[in-house]
Amino acid sequence: MIIASFIGLLYIAGFYLLLRRSLVRAAIGALLLGHAANLLIFVSGGLSAGAPIIREGEDSLISPYPDPLPQALVLTAIVIGLGVSAYLLALIHRTAEIAGGDDMDDLKEEE
Amino acid sequence: MNSNLLILPAIVPFVFALVMLWLRGREGAARYLALLSGVIQSIVAALLFKLVLSEGTQTLEIGGWEAPFGITFVADLLSASLALVTSFVSLAIALYISVEKDEPITHPFTLPLLQLLLSSVYGAFLTGDLFNLFVWFEVMLITSFVLLSFGDAKQAIGGAIKYVLLNLVSSVLFLTAIGLLYGKTGTLNFAHIAARVGHLSNEPLLIGAATLLFCAFSIKAALFPVHFWLPASYHHTPAFVSATFGGLLTKVGVYAMIRTFTLVFPLQGTWLQTALWIISIATMLFGVLGAASQMNFRRILSFHIISQIGYMTLGLALWSPLALSAAVFYLLHHIIAKTNLFLFGGLAARLCGSDDLRKQGGLYSSHLPTAILFLIPALSLAGMPPLSGFFAKLLVLQAALEAHSLISVICMLLVGLATMYSMIKIWSEAFWKPAPADAVRPSNRTPSAGAYLGVAYLALFTVFIGVGAGYVFPICERIAGELLDQGCYIHAVLGER
Numbered sequence: 048m049i050i051a052s053f054i055g056l057l058y059i060a061g062f063y064l065l066l067r068r069s070l071v072r073a074a075i076g077a078l079l080l081g082h083a084a085n086l087l088i089f090v091s092g093g094l095s096a097g098a099p100i101i102r103e104g105e106d107s108l109i110s111p112y113p114d115p116l117p118q119a120l121v122l123t124a125i126v127i128g129l130g131v132s133a134y135l136l137a138l139i140h141r142t143a144e145i146a147g148g149d150d151m152d153d154l155k156e157e158e
Numbered sequence: 159m160n161s162n163l164l165i166l167p168a169i170v171p172f173v174f175a176l177v178m179l180w181l182r183g184r185e186g187a188a189r190y191l192a193l194l195s196g197v198i199q200s201i202v203a204a205l206l207f208k209l210v211l212s213e214g215t216q217t218l219e220i221g222g223w224e225a226p227f228g229i230t231f232v233a234d235l236l237s238a239s240l241a242l243v244t245s246f247v248s249l250a251i252a253l254y255i256s257v258e259k260d261e262p263i264t265h266p267f268t269l270p271l272l273q274l275l276l277s278s279v280y281g282a283f284l285t286g287d288l289f290n291l292f293v294w295f296e297v298m299l300i301t302s303f304v305l306l307s308f309g310d311a312k313q314a315i316g317g318a319i320k321y322v323l324l325n326l327v328s329s330v331l332f333l334t335a336i337g338l339l340y341g342k343t344g345t346l347n348f349a350h351i352a353a354r355v356g357h358l359s360n361e362p363l364l365i366g367a368a369t370l371l372f373c374a375f376s377i378k379a380a381l382f383p384v385h386f387w388l389p390a391s392y393h394h395t396p397a398f399v400s401a402t403f404g405g406l407l408t409k410v411g412v413y414a415m416i417r418t419f420t421l422v423f424p425l426q427g428t429w430l431q432t433a434l435w436i437i438s439i440a441t442m443l444f445g446v447l448g449a450a451s452q453m454n455f456r457r458i459l460s461f462h463i464i465s466q467i468g469y470m471t472l473g474l475a476l477w478s479p480l481a482l483s484a485a486v487f488y489l490l491h492h493i494i495a496k497t498n499l500f501l502f503g504g505l506a507a508r509l510c511g512s513d514d515l516r517k518q519g520g521l522y523s524s525h526l527p528t529a530i531l532f533l534i535p536a537l538s539l540a541g542m543p544p545l546s547g548f549f550a551k552l553l554v555l556q557a558a559l560e561a562h563s564l565i566s567v568i569c570m571l572l573v574g575l576a577t578m579y580s581m582i583k584i585w586s587e588a589f590w591k592p593a594p595a596d597a598v599r600p601s602n603r604t605p606s607a608g609a610y611l612g613v614a615y616l617a618l619f620t621v622f623i624g625v626g627a628g629y630v631f632p633i634c635e636r637i638a639g640e641l642l643d644q645g646c647y648i649h650a651v652l653g654e655r
Contacts, residue, residue, distance in 0.1 A: 065327065070319065077326045084333035091341030117340060120289055124333060127296045131329075134300065135322060138307055142315050 050090055057083035068150055070139045077135060081128040085121050092117030163209060164218040164231040166202045167241050167280035171195055171248070175273035188269045193256050195273060196249030199280075203238075203245035210238040211633075215640070215650035217286065225286075225651050226350035232286030232651055236486060236637045240283045240413060243490050246619055247405050247497045248276050251398050254501050254612030265308045272402060275301040282410045286651055288339065288346045291414065292332055295378070299325050302407060305399050306391055317391030324387045328377035335370035338363055349651035352422050352644050368423040372430055375418065378411030381471065382440040385464045389448065392463075393456035393513065397504020400456055404463055405497030409489060412470050416485065419474065420641040426477050435475040439569050442468030446576040453515045455588065456503040458580050459496070462539065465573055466492050472570075473554050476561045482638035484553030487631060491538070491546035491623050498535040498616035502528075505605055505613070506588050515584065520593030528605060529589045534617040536585065538624065540578040546623035549631070 064076025092114035174195035218231040278297035307318040380388040419425040445465025473485025510518040538545035558566040
């Protein structure tokens with residue numbers, strides 16, 4: 048329950064920040080959203096606190112144990128997210144250089 | 159059943175991208191490699207298509223991990239024919255840029271990135287796994303992000319920011335949907351989800367996941383309320399890059415939508431079907447109206463991508479065998495015609511020294527062959543017989559009549575007329591009117607043989623799909639039949655289990 052509300056909070060904060068005009072805030076929003084989605088997948092595998100997946104003295108899994116596949120998925124998603132955030136930050140840096148600020152209104156098309 | 163041919167279309171451009179990176183700085187070599195890559199892709203995709211056509215759906219279990227545990231690649235007729243059309247586009251673009259002096263390549267990474275983009279497009283078409291589809295989407299996005307932001311202009315960066323942020327939202331929605339689906343069904347294999355969802359329909363979590371997927375793919379396909387990233391960004395890239403984007407990227411979104419909402423969550427009778435119908439109509443109208451107010455060659459084309467996407471999703475929303483085969487026919491026709499038009503946009507800009515229609519002119523008298531070749535995709539897009547666009551539009555229209563959807567019919571006819579208006583505008587501004595007196599013309603005004611070959615190659619397919627509609631349409635009908643019969647796909651992937 049706590050985790051579910053926390054994920055919801057992350058989504059809310061992410062979308063709120065994404066809707067701001069400031070590009071840096073939008074980037075932070077995108078990062079938060081990414082974390083929220085990753086956590087959601089992580090939780091979808093089931094949570095069981097404490098025990099390692101194969102306990103000492105045993106040679107097979109004893110239920111309840113979390114599904115390991117979502118953890119693998121989350122790892123993939125985190126790696127992709129890292130690349131995308133690095134790109135996003137570089138792009139914002141470049142924008143600030145060219146447009147002289149991080150306000151989206153500076154980028155309106157003059158046509 | 160296992161055939162390594164399935165993975166080859168994705169591997170070939172990937173290997174070529176690596177070789178090109180290794181040869182960094184030697185652009186001449188990279189151009190020839192792109193050409194070679196295009197030829198090999200065409201051969202591989204043609205072999206795959208032939209195999210699927212004669213022997214039915216093919217699957218490949220990567221690493222020998224049996225479905226549904228490993229990642230499965232699945233080529234049904236829809237995937238195989240889309241891969242085939244993609245390979246045509248790849249070869250045409252390689253031809254277009256094959257001659258050195260014509261198309262300056264602004265950055266040494268452009269060509270390798272373009273190959274990676276193609277690789278991810280093939281991957282997205284051929285994968286049979288939801289998470290794998292997400293990964294291919296991300297590869298596609300990151301390469302297209304980088305290709306977009308090579309430009310220096312302020313507007314180019316502004317367009318890139320819109321594109322990046324909106325597509326990030328789309329990825330997050332997609333990922334969330336994957337999380338929910340996995341939590342509920344415990345699998346990510348398309349066929350396996352489809353088989354399990356069958357037992358659990360009307361589960362709130364599944365409806366939520368379906369809606370999230372719907373939103374995510376709408377953004378990728380540039381459907382109505384979330385379409386504005388596309389015309390803001392596409393026309394700032396070099397012509398051959400925007401041709402690849404315009405031809406393929408949004409279509410991957412449409413493909414994902416067709417695949418998900420026929421196989422995993424059949425659209426029929428759900429509220430999403432009504433939503434998709436309304437959105438499709440709005441997409442068609444807004445796209446075409448947006449185009450009417452533009453005076454930039456490639457911006458007009460960008461808006462037309464949006465309106466044409468509306469036709470395809472309308473086919474999906476009408477949901478009948480005829481409507482689905484019309485959507486598939488439209489998809490195949492559109493990839494080819496649109497790529498070709500973007501290449502012409504680049505050609506006209508090169509010959510006139512500007513992308514702005516007001517500054518172009520006189521191409522009909524100075525470059526007659528270019529003008530005539532331009533007419534083929536332009537009239538096809540506007541829906542003139544006997545070219546491919548005519549049959550595509552006719553089929554969607556027939557499907558709408560069959561469904562007694564009068565509003566769709568009226569909107570479709572109006573949009574067709576407005577498309578004609580846009581094409582005539584381009585024709586009269588760029589080709590027919592005399593060149594403006596104050597125009598500054600580049601010194602070299604002869605398009606190379608490579609550029610001609612590229613556009614002529616695609617024009618040939620446009621004519622073929624039109625004149626040979628009697629051959630292409632039965633294939634589309636078969637695809638629609640496969641799409642409507644989920645059991646056939648599930649059986650092909652999971653076997654008797």
